[in-house]
Amino acid sequence: MKELIQSFAKIPGPAGSEAEIARAIRTKIESVADEVYTDVLGNLYAIKKPQSNSSAITKTVLISAHMDEPGVSVVDIDEDGFLRIAPLGHLKPSELIGQRVQFARTKIAGVIAADGDVARDKVEFPNLFIDIAVRSKEDAHKLVQIGDAAAFDYEFQEITPRVLLSHALDNRVSCAVAVDLLEKIQLSFQLVVVFSTQQQVGSRGIQVAGYRINPDLAMVLGATPAGDTPKSKNIQVKMGGGVAIKAQDAAMVVAPALRDYLIQLAESDQIPAQIEVASTARSDASAIQVSRSGVPTCGLSVPMRYLDSPSQMVHMDDVENMRKLLEAWLRSDKLFTHFTY
């Protein structure tokens, strides 16, 4: 699993430029899924059909893991070849100064810097630029086009054998969990895994995926900020404390029946778990929930330190527990009956 996470995390995939990460995932799942396809928003779908001897009426469960990560896109190139940028996703301009980035299309490297006449804490996006070490607009144009998107560019590291550090762990960790699941599971109902696009810019991909699949039940795999660092603000979730079962995030509330079912499963299977109430983080769950006539939607998240930075940190225990609880949930007796009112 660790190798899978590493191989996914190093691929730049800012919102709207997910083609390469989608190809990498597709290579892994092509032989294990019954059907693999993409749609007009770039979502990657993997269908796992029900076991043939099953007599049950076919139900469909959708599992989503978004592929994209935050980034910046080029809006203008000045006379001296510096690239002006706009954000893709929620990024704080002042925190970008000095960050290394890589363009998704061309793999050109650059560093983000700020105009010299603005105080660091007053920096807004119009004050930022990417330096790709060229001398002129002409030279820059040979390497970059307006609209090209770049993501953070840092080496994947194992701080300890069990703790990973990288950009894009949100949400490539979940992508890896979903791929691993596809490789190993066979179920009596239809499983559709959606590797979704454009979560960072408002869960655009999953909106159309939810509409297309119209599932009976949905599970969103993601990341949630961990609050176990000095003076962090009122977040109970701890890194290494277990997979986080979503109760609420900034955009949605999980129905109590769905949440409690997961809590009970974690307890009975002795899978370490915590409860997520994240007032700042958003996920694809809100968009799936309101698909068509409404879809019962729950979520599992990996606790993540420094979620809003390029140095995201996760514990492998939490990743493995997410994988375990996900499978326990999919194999549970009352999967389709526990949430009716």
Add this chain to the structure above:
Amino acid sequence: MQNDKALLSQLTESVGGSGDEGEPRKILMDKVRNLVDEVSVDYLGNVIMRKNGEGLGRHPRIMLAAHLDEITLIVKKIGDGGFLRIAQVGGFDPRTLLGQEVTVFGREHLYGIIGSKPPHLSTLEERKKSVPLDELFVDLGMAEAKVRELVRVGDRLTIRRKTMELAGDRMSGKSMDNRASVTALAICLEQLKKLRFQPDVYAVATTQEEIGAFGAETAGFRLQPDLAIAIDVCHGEMPGVEADLAKKLGDGPVITFGPRIHPKLYKKLLDTAKKARIPFQIEVSQGPTWTDADNLQVVQMGIPTALISIPLRYMHTSVETLEFSDVKNAGLLLAHFIANLNSDFVEELTWYLKN
């Protein structure tokens, strides 16, 4: 009338935050079961109350939407000493939370209070400002170990508040937004027993309005009505609020006009109110109405949508205050509107740009 007031009291004293509307749902379903042809509940918890119209041929389908959920709070963290840290589900005014009694819906119902550092220990600067939500905490008066045994992150809590009948016809309490409109739905359904009408009525108590009007959106998709009317609350007049931003309590339900509102439905509502001699007020909204109406208008290929509001003072506090006659009249207006509706009117709705 007294029965309807009792229903509003019962509904407002029950607790049903967004996504967790079980208690008021049960009260409502018990109340309306004999008034309608069918009651059902969908995946998002919307209560769909269907009342069939009469006559041959195609019946127009009308959806009424009054949200059932209320703003609540949620446990975010159990801190040292067993003090609970809290977050919003919806939008309480944090200035009104300090010093309140609350009920925490843990493994059992627990009473607590919302505290913060007292003035004696605060700096002059701190005393000038209201305490932000992040610095408020809930004290359950129990040892930390006991708190951890009975409360989990994700448990809901809200202010304990008895609904009060004020002098005259006014009532005050928590979650008048929007149980007042849910009560108006029930009044409308009662009234329909006395009227003849052609449309099939889908009165829906919607869920999750306070966090994005998700219930109305999905119910609208399922029902695909020919037209929809949202019923919600608007600001009632009070000191410090400009007259054009607030409506008078007791002067009747408020009919909204604006880009989110279908002009023919608006006009039909005005005509209906005049004809039935029901008092009403008018509100003009330039953009979002921040109600179920916004989401309903753009479901699928679009739904002609209108909005009726009940004037309410002190919105998003636990002392929301209204005049009951406005609730009653909102219910009557809905019933008369339905009784005046026929297929010809519905078919013309798609053509409003022509005239």
